[in-house]
Structure formats: structure tokens, C-alpha cells
Amino acid sequence: MNQGIPIARIAGIRISAHWSVLVIGAILAWGVAVGVIPPAAPGTPALVAWLVGAGAALLLITSLTAHELAHSLMARQRGVAVEGITLWVFGGVSHIKGDWGSARTEIVVAVAGPATTFVLAGLFYAIAAVLDAVGAPALAVVVAWWLAMVNVTLLVFNIVPAFPLDGGRILRGILWARRGDRASATTSAAVGGRVFAFFLMAAGVIDFLLVSDIGGIWLVFIGWFLETASRAEVQGETVRHVLEGVTVSDVMSSNPVVVPGWITVELLVEQYAMRYHFTTFPIHDIAGRIEGLVTLRGMKRVPGPQRSRVPAADIAMPLAQIPTAAPTDLLTDLLPKLGPQSDGRALVFDGDQLVGIVSPSDVARRMQVAELRSEPPRAAA
Numbered sequence: 001m002n003q004g005i006p007i008a009r010i011a012g013i014r015i016s017a018h019w020s021v022l023v024i025g026a027i028l029a030w031g032v033a034v035g036v037i038p039p040a041a042p043g044t045p046a047l048v049a050w051l052v053g054a055g056a057a058l059l060l061i062t063s064l065t066a067h068e069l070a071h072s073l074m075a076r077q078r079g080v081a082v083e084g085i086t087l088w089v090f091g092g093v094s095h096i097k098g099d100w101g102s103a104r105t106e107i108v109v110a111v112a113g114p115a116t117t118f119v120l121a122g123l124f125y126a127i128a129a130v131l132d133a134v135g136a137p138a139l140a141v142v143v144a145w146w147l148a149m150v151n152v153t154l155l156v157f158n159i160v161p162a163f164p165l166d167g168g169r170i171l172r173g174i175l176w177a178r179r180g181d182r183a184s185a186t187t188s189a190a191v192g193g194r195v196f197a198f199f200l201m202a203a204g205v206i207d208f209l210l211v212s213d214i215g216g217i218w219l220v221f222i223g224w225f226l227e228t229a230s231r232a233e234v235q236g237e238t239v240r241h242v243l244e245g246v247t248v249s250d251v252m253s254s255n256p257v258v259v260p261g262w263i264t265v266e267l268l269v270e271q272y273a274m275r276y277h278f279t280t281f282p283i284h285d286i287a288g289r290i291e292g293l294v295t296l297r298g299m300k301r302v303p304g305p306q307r308s309r310v311p312a313a314d315i316a317m318p319l320a321q322i323p324t325a326a327p328t329d330l331l332t333d334l335l336p337k338l339g340p341q342s343d344g345r346a347l348v349f350d351g352d353q354l355v356g357i358v359s360p361s362d363v364a365r366r367m368q369v370a371e372l373r374s375e376p377p378r379a380a381a
């Protein structure tokens with residue numbers, strides 16, 4: 001999922017919407033207009049029911065935003081970097097960029113969301129009760145009541161100890177605090193995530209087969225999404241654990257062979273690719289400045305007959321596209337920046353001096369070496 005289009009900024013936190021939030025908005029509006037209003041307020045004109053349904057959907061999405069905002073604000077207050085919030089088909093996601101730092105921080109950040117949902121559920125319940133007591137129209141009462149009920153459902157769903165849902169994060173935080181070992185806490189908490197994910201998928205399939213209810217498909221999707229998220233968290237944790245304290249200079253290939261950008265691809269292949277074991281060559285301009293990076297793959301893409309005419313600079317990835325790092329930077333900070341735009345590579349500069357290249361094979365090698373030793377490269381704190 002990309003980050004979506006920015007729609008608001010609240011207390012300095014950027015809130016964006018992915019197009020798929022329209023899907024959940026439409027389903028909610030439809031559910032209220034067709035399923036909730038007619039039985040409670042018979043005779044409501046369809047147009048009014050749909051308008052009220054849309055308003056209720058908007059209020060619910062606002063509730064989800066408040067939930068995420070609580071996570072994000074608490075994270076920021078505890079010194080964890082927050083990129084923003086994205087609203088999408090499964091509700092909201094807070095993009096937490098920084099590391100949790102401590103079990104306590106993870107617990108309080110995880111608790112903040114469900115606590116907000118709890119308050120909202122109580123608030124909507126009180127509004128419904130007051131509206132009912134003063135004899136307000138059934139239409140208003142049922143909408144407030146529906147908002148309270150959906151928030152209660154979300155609350156229950158959120159506090160199931162299924163990592164990485166909020167309840168699972170609270171569980172991991174507690175295990176982490178008790179054992180003093182974040183990696184083992186993650187592995188344990190992830191079991192809850194996978195069990196709940198398979199339960200949701202199985203319930204969804206049974207529901208679909210027995211009742212042929214669309215809601216069943218929805219459960220399967222949520223289960224599948226949870227299972228994927230849980231697995232990704234465990235993988236991320238393994239990488240973090242194994243690479244803890246490893247710096248860019250620990251893994252980089254030093255003293256890369258820098259090539260003049262104006263030589264032909266043919267010369268590049270004969271004089272450099274054949275002679276050195278590198279798969280990547282930085283190129284420099286006439287003034288000696290690094291201007292990009294050529295890869296063996298890029299050379300292969302130039303058809304044989306054209307290699308004597310095309311200059312190396314023409315097949316290079318421009319510098320702006322390539323992530324850079326300093327030798328003392330942590331590898332775990334660089335990893336998220338490596339992507340297909342640079343073929344998974346980064347250039348390492350000490351000041352303005354190019355001192356190395358990091359490639360996917362360098363990282364993979366380091367991971368394997370770390371796994372060979374039974375303990376992480378530098379003991380986890």
C-alpha cells in the first residue's frame with residue numbers, strides 16, 4: 001500500500017487517504033442506509049437514509065482516525081518518529097518510523113488506540129441514551145447506537161492478543177519486559193497472530209459456504225492480511241536482531257573501482273567487468289565527481305552491436321536515485337532505503353570521498369555469517 005493522498009494534518013501528524021478507504025466508506029454507508037435505518041425508523045425516505053448513512057460512515061472513519069492519532073501522538077511523545085497515518089480499506093495505519101526503544105513504550109503506544117476507541121464507544125453510547133431519553137427521532141438514536149456498537153466491536157477486535165494487532169503488541173511488550181528479550185517475545189506473540197488469522201479465515205470460509213454471506217469473504221481477507229503482517233513483523237524482527245549494531249562499513253565492499261563515464265559500454269565490459277569481481281561500478285565525470293552507477297545487468301541490456309557506441313554514462317543510474325550512507329551509519333537504518341530504483345544498492349561516502357558500495361549480496365552474506373554464529377554479531381542490549 002502506498003501512502004495515499006494527504007487530506008489533513010492534525011497536531012503535526014500527516015493524515016492521508018488511500019483510494020481503498022472509499023470502498024469501506026461505501027460499504028458502511030450502505031450497511032447503515034439499508035440494514036440499520038429501515039428496521040429502526042421505518043418510512044425514512046431512501047435518500048435521507050443514504051445521506052445519514054454517509055454521515056455515519058464519515059463519523060466512523062473519524063473514530064478510526066482518532067484511534068490511530070492516539071497511537072501516533074503517544075509514540076511521538078515517547079520519542080518515537082512517526083511518519084503519518086494512512087486510512088485504507090482495513091481502517092487506519094500509523095506509520096511508525098522509529099524503533100520502539102523499550103517494552104514500556106511499545107505497551108503505552110499500543111494501549112493508546114484501544115483506550116481512545118473505548119472512550120468513543122462510551123461517548124456514542126451516552127449520546128444515544130440522552131437522545132433516546134429526550135425523545136429525539138429514532139433515526140438519530142439508531143445512528144448514535146450503531147456508532148457505539150461498531151466501536152465496541154473494533155475494541156474487542158483490537159484487544160485480541162494477535163500480534164501485530166494492538167492486543168498482540170501489548171502482549172509482546174509484556175513478554176519483552178519480562179524476558180528482556182525482544183526477539184523471543186516477538187516469536188511468541190506472533191503465534192497468537194497466526195492462530196487468530198487462521199481462525200478468521202476458517203470462520204470466513206464456513207460463513208461463506210453455509211450462509212453464502214459476503215461478510216465471510218471479508219473475514220478471509222482480514223485473516224490473510226493479519227497472517228501476512230504477522231509474518232512480516234517476525235522477519236523484520238529477525239533482521240533487526242541479527243544486524244543489531246552492525247554498521248554500513250561492516251558490510252560494504254570497500255574501494256570500489258570507479259570508471260570514467262565517457263568510455264563505451266564495450267570498453268567497460270572488456271576493461272572492467274571482465275577484470276574485477278564487482279557487479280557494480282560507480283562512474284565519474286571529467287571533473288572526477290561521482291555521477292552514477294552502472295551494473296552488469298545494465299550492461300547486458302545493451303545489444304552487442306551497440307556497445308561500441310553507447311557511453312557508460314548513458315546506462316548509469318543517476319546519483320539522485322541511489323541511496324547514500326556514511327560508514328558509521330547503522331545498517332538497519334540504511335536497509336529500508338534500498339529498493340528497486342537503485343537495484344538494491346547504496347553508495348557509501350566518507351565526507352565527499354566514495355569509500356564503498358553496499359549491495360544485496362553484501363547484506364545477505366552478513367546475515368548468513370551472523371546465523372552461522374549461534375548468537376547475534378553484537379550481543380543484543
Ligand SMILES: [Zn+2]
Nearest residue numbers: 071113114166
Ligand atoms: Zn490500534
